[in-house]
Amino acid sequence: MKVVIMGAGVIGVTTAYYLAKQGVKVVVIDRQTGPGLETSYANAGQLSYGMSSPWAAPGIPLKAVKWMFMKRRPLFIMPLLSPTMWKWCLQMLRNCNAESYAINKGRMVRVSSYSRDVMPDLIADTGIEYDGRQMGTLQLFRTAKQMKASKADQAVLAEYGSPYEVLGRDACIEVEPALAEVRGKFVGGLRLTSDRTGDCRMFTIALTDKCIEMGVEFQYGQTIKAIAVENGKISGVDTEIAGRISGDAYVCAMGSYAVNVLNPIGIRLPVYPVKGYSVTLPVTNDAFAPQSTIMDETHKVAITRLGDRIRVAGQAEIVGYSNRLGPHATDTVRHVIGDLFPKGGDLSRAEGWTGLRPMTPDGTPVLGPTRYENLFLNTGHGTLGWTMACGSGRAVADVVMGKPPEISMEGLTAARYAR
Template identity: 40%
Template sequence: MHILVLGAGVVGTTTAWFLQKQGHQVTVIDRQNYAGVETSYANGGQISVSHAEPWANPSAPMKVLKWLTRPDAPLLFRPRFDPAQWRWAVSFLTQCTSAKAAHNIRQMVNLGTYSRGQLQALRKDVGVEYDHLEKGIIHFYTDPAEFDGAMEPTRIMQDLGCDRQIIDADRAIELEPALKPIKDRIAGATYTSEDESGDARMFTQNLAKRCAEAGVEFRYGTEILGFEYAGDRILGVQTIRGGHHETLRGDSYVLSLGSYSAILARKIGLLLNIYPAKGYSITVPVKDEQAAFNVSLTDDEYKLVFSRLGDRLRVAGTAELNGYGRELNLTRCRAIVRRTAEIMPEAGHWDQAEFWTGLRPATPSNVPYIGKSHFPNLYLNTGHGTLGWTHSCGSAAALADIVDGRKPEVDFTFSGI
C-alpha cells in the first residue's frame, strides 16, 4: 500500500520508519527543507515516562488565574478572539478533575513505557546517533507545596509500573552533583532510572536518512494546502512546491502536522481539539564539566526540563497559549536563563544562550490522537503536546499496526477504534 505521511517532524518520521518496516511504500511531505526543523528542532530532549502528570489537573485552574498577569509564568493564557482557543480552554477545564487526571496519567504512562521500549529496540537495530544518555530523570522541588502535590500523581504512576522513586535532597545530590548549589532549597525529589534523554532533531534527521536508504521518499519544500476528497474517502493531497501546484495521491494518508493538523483537518470537517502551546528553550555550551549536569532534570515549580546533549546544555519549558505566532518573547527566554543560572551558575555559558521557540500541538487532556479518523483511509498521529519525543516511537509502531489491521500491544484508547 502507498501511504502519504504529512509531516516530517519526529512523529511523522518515526511513522514513516515503522510503516516502511511493515512493507508499505511511503512518501513523506513537509514544507521545510529538512526533517525535524519545527517543533522537533530544540525541544527539552527528554524521553520521560515520568513526566506524565497532565497540565489539566485539580490545581491547574487556580494556578492559571494566578499566572495571568505574569509575563514569565510557566503556563500563560493570552485570550484571543479565536473560537478554537476558547473551545480548547473550556475543554481543558473539564479535564481538571481528579478522576480525569488519573485516567490521562494512565494513558500517558502506558504509551510512554511502550514508546521508550520501541525507541530502545530501534536504537539497537538501526544504531541511530542522537547524543542520548541513559541516566534517568530527576524531578526536583524547591517548593514544599509542589512536592506534596506531586505525591498522588507519583503513586498513580508507580501503580502503573513507572519506577518513579521518591527521594530526598541528599539522594538527589548523590545522583546529580550539579544540584549541590541548591541542596538546602530542595524540598524533595523523585527519580526514574529508566528514563532517558537525547537530541530529538538529531534523531529525526538521522532516522530520516535511514528511511530514505530504505526507500521512503521525502518531498521537502512542499506546502500542503488541503485534501481532495469525495464522500468519506480521501483522494489526494493538494500541494504547492516552487510555485507549482500538484495533487499527490496514495492509498492512505497519515496526518502528523503537529499544531497545524487541526487547521488542515478542519477543511474536511474533522474537528481536532489541538491548540498550539508555544514552548521556549535555551541551548548553551558547557562551561565547567564538573558543574554541568549529566542526569536529565525537571524543575517542577518552574516547569523546566534540562538535558545534556554532548557538549551542550538544553533547558526548555513554559507554555504560552497565544495563537500560531512564532515570535520570541525575550522576557520568557530570559526567565529560563535566570532560573537556570541561579540553580547551577557554573554549569554553562549562560550569556551565550541560543533562544528558540516552537509550537507544541497540545490537546486539553495531553493525550494525543492516534488511530483511524472517520475517513477510512485517513489516519491520525498528532496532538502529542510536550511529549512528542517521548511518545513518537510508540505512537508510530501502534499506528503501523492499526493500518495493517492489528491490535497494538499497548493499553491505550486509540482514536476512532
C-alpha cells in the same frame, strides 16, 4: 501499497520508519526544508515516561491563576478574540477533575510505556546516535510543600509501575553533583529512574537517513493546500508546488497544523498550539553541569544534558499560532539555568528557540483511524511527542496495515471527541 505521510517531524518520521519496515512504499511531505524543523527542533530533550501526565488535573485552575501573576511565570494566556481558543480552554477545564485525570493519565501512560519498550529495538536495529542518556529525571522541589504534594504523583507512579525514588537534599546531590553549589535552594526531589534523555532533532535527522536507505521518499518545501476527497475516500494531498500527491493511504502527522487541513474535510479535533521556549548553551565545566534532566517544579522548566550542550526548556503560552521570539521571551528559562547551574554553561552563547506544542484538552494524543477508511491520525502529543514518538508511530503503522497494534487503541482515537 503506498502511504503518504503529512509531516516530517519526529512523529511523521517514526511512522514512516515503521511502515517502511513492513515493506510499504512511503512518501513524506513537509513544508520545511528538512526534517524536524518545527516542534521537534529544540524541545526539552526529555523522554518522560514517568512524567506522562495530562496538564488538566485537579487543582490546576487555581494554580494557573497564581502562575499568571508570577514574575517568571510558567503560564501566560493572551486574551485573544478566538472562539477556538476559549472553547479549547473550557474543554481543558472540564478535564480538571479526579475522574478525568485518572482516565487520561491511563491512556497517556499506555502510549508512553509502549514507546519506552519499543524504542530500544529501533535504536538496536538502526544504530543511530542522538546524544542519548539513560540516567532518569530529577524533579527538584524548592519547598517542603512541593515535596509533600508529590505524594499524589508517587501514588500514580506506583499504580502504573513507573519506578521512582524519593530523595532528600544530599541524595539529590549524589545524583546531580553540581547541585552541591546551590544546596540551599532546594529541599529534595523525586527521581524517575526509567526516564531517558536525547536530542529529538538529532534522532529525527538520523532516522530520516535510515528511512531514505529503506526507500522512503521525502519531499520538502511542499506546503499543503488541501486534502482531496472523492467518493468518500481521500484521493490525494494537494500541494502548492508538486500539485496532487496520491497514495493508497494517508497519515496526518502535522502537529498543531493538522487542524488546518482536517477541518475542511469534516474532521474537527480540539488540538491547539501551546507555545514553549528553550535555550541551548555549551557546557563550559562538566563538574558544574547537569548530568541528566532536572525539572524545576517551581518554574516548570526542564534542564537537560545533551552531550556537550545544555538544553533548558519550559513555559506555556496560549497565544495562537505565534512563532515570535521576543527579546525577553527566554528570560525564565535563562533564569533557571543561571540559578541552579551557574558555572555549568555559557549563557552568553545560548541559542533561543520557540515552538508550538500540539495540545489536546485531555492531554492524550489522537491516533489511528478517521471517518475516512484510508486516512489516519498521529497528532496531538502536546509536550510528549518525543516521549511517545516510537510507540505511537509503531501503533499507527500497524493500524494503517490493518494489523491489531500491540496496545489497545481504546480512548486514543478521534472517536472520543465525537458527539
